[in-house]
Amino acid sequence: MEITAGQLLSQIEYPSDLRKLTKEQLHQVCEELRHFIIDVVSVHGGHFAASLGVVELTVALHYVFNTPYDQLVWDVGHQAYGHKILTGRRSVFHTNRKYNGISGFPKRSESEYDTFGVGHSSTSISAALGMAIASANKGEHDRQHIAVIGDGAMTAGMAFEALNHAGVANANVLIILNDNCMSIDPNVGALKEYLTDITTSPTYNKLRDDVWNMLGKLPVGKRFTRDMASKLEAGLKGMVSKSSNLFESLQLRYFGPIDGHNIAKLVDTLQDLKDIPGPKLLHIVTTKGKGYALAEKDQTKWHAPGLFDKITGEIIKKPFEKPNPPKYQDVFGHTIIELAEQNDKIMGITPAMPSGSSLKFMMEKMPQRAIDVGICEQHAVTLSAGLATQGMKVYCNVYSSFMQRAYDQALHDVAIQDLPVVFCLDRAGLVGEDGATHHGAYDIPYMRCIPNMIISSPMNEEELRNLMYTAQLPGNAHPFVIRYPRGEGVMPEWKTPFKAIEVGKGRKIQDGRELAILSIGHPGNFVVEACKELVNDGLQPAHYDLRFVKPLDADLLHEVFSKYKKIITVEDGSIQGGFGSAILEFMAQNNYMAQVKMLGVPDDFIEHGKPAELHRLCGYDAQGIAKAVREMLKNKVTVNATTTV
Template identity: 70%
Template sequence: MKISQGKLLSQINTPDDLKKLSQNQLTQVSEELREYIIDHVSIYGGHFGASLGVVELTVALHYVFNTPDDQLIWDVGHQAYGHKILTGRKEQFHTNRLYGGLSGFPKRSESEYDAFGVGHSSTSISAALGMAYGSAQKGETQRQHIAVIGDGAMTGGMAFEAMNHAGDSNKNLLIILNDNCMSIDPNVGALKDYLTDITTSHTYNKLRDDVWKVLGKISKFGPNAQEIVGKFENSLKSFLLKQSNMFESLNLRYFGPVDGHDVNHLVHVLNDLKDIPGPKILHCITKKGKGYKLAEEDQTKWHAPGKFDKITGEIRKSVPTEPQAPKYQDVFGHTIVELAKKNERILGVTPAMPSGSSLNIMMKEMPDRAFDVGIAEQHAVTFSAGLATQGMVPFCNIYSSFMQRAYDQVIHDVAIQKLPVVFCLDRAGIAGADGPTHHGAYDIAYMRCIPHMVVAAPMNEQELRNLMYTASEYNGPFTIRYPRGKGVMPEWQTPLEKLEVGTGRKLRSGEDLAILTIGHIGNYATKACEMLESEGMQVSHYDMRFVKPLDEALLHEVFTKHNRVLTVEDGCLPGGFGSAILEFMADHGYQSKIVRLGIPDRVVEHGEQDEIYHECGYDAEAIKTAAIRMMDPQVVLQ
């Protein structure tokens, strides 16, 4: 579908084209850019509210700075759609997040304007500061480095580590704090209240206006501009320190708050800040979803709503004719409440993903027993460890790819002390359109090597419930991984059953070969077994449930009976489930031929889950093909 670009936007393919316009045309450019984003996301889907909130800021940044030579980093990257459209990707924007199309996040290999690949929170300031030091090493002292970070991402400890370092430097670093009181869910914690105090202080805001009057005269003072600003700044600092300005205490020059939707004022401010050397922070107040009323009113729902009717706001969803299986995350959300009602020691913890993990169900029903700790995965893990020392049973729910950010805490604070923390890793395996920054490819490998850690994965909703119940009664660290999206059981609210840790189950018996699976991908193997049976092959299928500890009795049965074994996992092949089976076979002297299917040893790009399963060779058809190939006596298996 051809989408109108607007009179001015149609003339812009690069920031150089944008700079050819007069400043009084930027308001119209912003309006056309916002409309272009709304039109595209309504038809093709994607992240929505975040990019609408920074339209004017995006236009102003590319108008003022000499990108890509001046380096612009968007923290997380949900908000970078306008940036992509203005930097040569307008005609391809309809492929955003689609298989083989543009990435939904900034990506260095996609464009020279994407200075740093992002997807996880709180990395922008560190990256920009590193770039600033690198530029200085090359003698490029006039080059600008800009990090745009949201107030939600600012809660991540890495952002504070970077600001602490930046304040001790003299590098050209501009931190733009995009303050909209939101990440995906409403922000929590003391920083949110602190920023609110700054933006609502009448005394501070009067002084802020005085600052801009002085800055507005910089160009008139010529070479004495820095001296004049410095004198004014000393009195400003004196006031700010009395007000306990956190940023000034880190030796970052603080400016703002400013209206992040006044593009002309932003251009004026950014031009002035370009001439002030050293590290500084500009505090912009924006509204997530700006310009689309429904997104402004319900910012969580409209973070990534999917396809919708632009006029009515109706989100387009197919109406099923049969009962549907729930999402795994919702099974978790309801089951933890069910378990918590029976066990008062059970608590829930998540780092800023209550709706994404469905812990919001518990937060609503048991607000004193569920904690959103902000975008702070390391803190979430060690906080959970602290709870466990007091006899609590914390369920720490973190996306698999985000758990990577707290790996030291898992080992040092939980596993070494053998504390009973239950790690529920949502989005394990292929995550879909969010791509490589969000694929949960590595958790089996990185969790199974940790002493004391149990690693399990449910094949369906009933198994998830049973594993959660089992974990709540287990005296040690316990990992449960499950994928993004729906399960397979419309009637999922089954009675809770405690499982014996380290036991799998045989689902099908056959003489030709054995298929061993872990987790939800086992349902694809079930389909493959049915297809193989229709072609005359008799296949055994084992759902192992646990990667660690392995069900050794079941594996002895497998290798005694079968000389051909196929393993299937929705995780990385190096060090994963298949590797664990190979290790068992070698340790016990078996000689079976093994073929492993799973995520290959490369970065896997974005696309729908089934598209990626097919590409990586472990959907039902690929499992069937691999099994047939294993039975071919002419094929030499590697």
């Protein structure tokens, strides 16, 4: 299906083309841009509602500012589709998030207009401030630096740290607070209530009108002098006391709130703010999903809905002939409720991902025992530690790649104190279309080196349930990691009775000859497929599912190294320091000699694509495993203490 841009949008390859238009034509550009995003995402997939909410802002920013010389930083990047389309990527936008296509997030290597690579939230203010300070040091005083951050991302500690610095840095930075009461799920916390008060307060709205009336009286067509800017600042501070405004208290000039969908107002406002030096914040109010009624109504569902019929709004699901296995996240979400009904000390914590982690089920059924703390992974972990000191059994559900942000807390606040927090690391391994910023490839290496830490990974849904059950038993008093992948498992009939698993004990899936395959987690299913394929070649490798990376099953590994001289390890994570590395360490420490080949994520940042494509790229899908077995068994000569990576 060929998708064509509208009359004006088709003439815009870069922002320089946009700036040739009149201000009166921008409304049409916005309409055409919004429809183009709807057309492409409905057919090809991707994030959706966030970009629709900032169409007017995107057009206004590129119209007013001299990008890419003026540097624009998008927080997270879910909302940057319009930005990509206006900056030379309209013709390839249909490849968004596809293997070998453009990234779903701003990426420095992709375009000079993508000034900072993003994917995780709350980094934009720090990055833009760093750019602004560098420009000042280089004497580029005319250069503008703009950070666009949502009110959800503003809840993170890093954003507050950056605001605190920006207020005293005297750098030329403009922070645009895009207030839509949403991240992926509805925002939570006191900041949300504060911003709601600002946007609905009659007093504040009168002050806002006074501010813009003052701006309107300034000479048209003339740039502010520093003296005029100082007088304006004094006037603003006379109308808004520091005690009444959080941002003014941090010495940021505050403007707004204004309608983020009024393109004319946005352009006029940004033109005025461009000429006011120093750190400043513009508060705009937008609607996530603006222009597509269903997305406006259910913003969480339409954050990234997949393919859909743009007319009816029906989300297109792939046909299936038999019951689909559940997603691992849903197994977690339903299992924690079962466990909590049996154990009144169980609580669930997530940093802003109740839908993505499926903790939403517990939040609906047991609202006092399941908490969304907002986009603040560090707080989520230390909060869990605090709860654990009082005897609570906390399941802290964090995406693997987001857990990196709370590493110090996991080490310092949980592990050193040996508190029995259960870390459920969702999206472990290669996650697919979100790409390098979201792959959960590093949790085994960064958790494995921490004392007191138990690290496990289920091969299927039943194993996930049993590991969750095991982690809350009275005898388990250490930090306990359970890592599992994004997407579906392998068991349609997954709701099995709970069984305790002995910590540090693996299992033999099948016996074999000449070669053993050791797997951890879901890729064990790839090994099962590979073994079925290898039967046709007359090959029968043994297969062991270790279940635990730490502690390793020493008895099982003694059996393996005593019986086999050729070994393959398989993991959905980084080879460097991961599961395979742990096996090599065991081999060296126990004076075994074997030829070992490690399959997993290589020492590289893997780009985006479907998970199956990426598993194949990295060589640990079923075909890659079978190929590795064939290659190792071609050479019958025993190779002592040789490691092949």
